[in-house]
Amino acid sequence: DCLLSRGLGDVYKRQMWNRFHYSLQRRKMKRKIGTAVLLMVSILIINVDGTYAKTSKNLLKNPGFESSDFSMWKYKGTGMDKLDYYTEDPVGIWNKKDDCHSGNYTFHFWSTYKHHFKLEQTISKKKLNKNKTYKASVYIQGDEVGADAEIYLYVIADGKKYVSGMVELDGWQDWKKLTIDNIRCKKGNVKIGIYVDHAADGWGMIDDFYFGQE
Numbered sequence: 001d002c003l004l005s006r007g008l009g010d011v012y013k014r015q016m017w018n019r020f021h022y023s024l025q026r027r028k029m030k031r032k033i034g035t036a037v038l039l040m041v042s043i044l045i046i047n048v049d050g051t052y053a054k055t056s057k058n059l060l061k062n063p064g065f066e067s068s069d070f071s072m073w074k075y076k077g078t079g080m081d082k083l084d085y086y087t088e089d090p091v092g093i094w095n096k097k098d099d100c101h102s103g104n105y106t107f108h109f110w111s112t113y114k115h116h117f118k119l120e121q122t123i124s125k126k127k128l129n130k131n132k133t134y135k136a137s138v139y140i141q142g143d144e145v146g147a148d149a150e151i152y153l154y155v156i157a158d159g160k161k162y163v164s165g166m167v168e169l170d171g172w173q174d175w176k177k178l179t180i181d182n183i184r185c186k187k188g189n190v191k192i193g194i195y196v197d198h199a200a201d202g203w204g205m206i207d208d209f210y211f212g213q214e
Helices: 002-055
Strands: 073-077 091-094 106-110 115-123 133-143 150-157 160-163 171-184 190-198 203-213
Touching: 106 115, 115 203, 133 150, 133 190, 150 171, 160 171, 190 203
Parallel strands: none
Antiparallel strands: 073 115, 091 106, 106 203, 115 190, 133 171, 133 203, 150 160, 150 190
């Protein structure tokens, strides 16, 4: 009887061990499958992001003024001959993070007298696909610009001028986004810019220009 009991006990132990081992292997297998699924999802997300970034690339140089080279931007208006860091002029590149839409730099304007200007950049036709449509945007915040202020984004392509809607500025960190869609660029270079005409003591910041495929 003792031998029989011991034999049955060993069989029971082996059965329990086999069950435990099988359960352990199943958990390991599930963990591997879960890891594989997560990896596949991660790869898919990376591919999707990569594709989006490629097709929607911003064609503008230094769109948020983070680089110290501003030569691609053309400033036309009162206050200075070319774009530079802000000093005592009505306009300039401002280094105050809280005043930026993103990054550490933004285009700043302020004047004690009525002031108008435009800031624009030219995109080479070599970067453009005549079979695609494009969109443009920019962010702006500010105040005290006056009831008759004119502020709009514009794009000049194929001899046609596209213009966004007018915007009203309502205060600090109240960013407004100006947009233009369905832009056709079949021949020649493209210009994108912003026009601002504001009253005395008007001020604001402009940041994060964008021009890319829809």
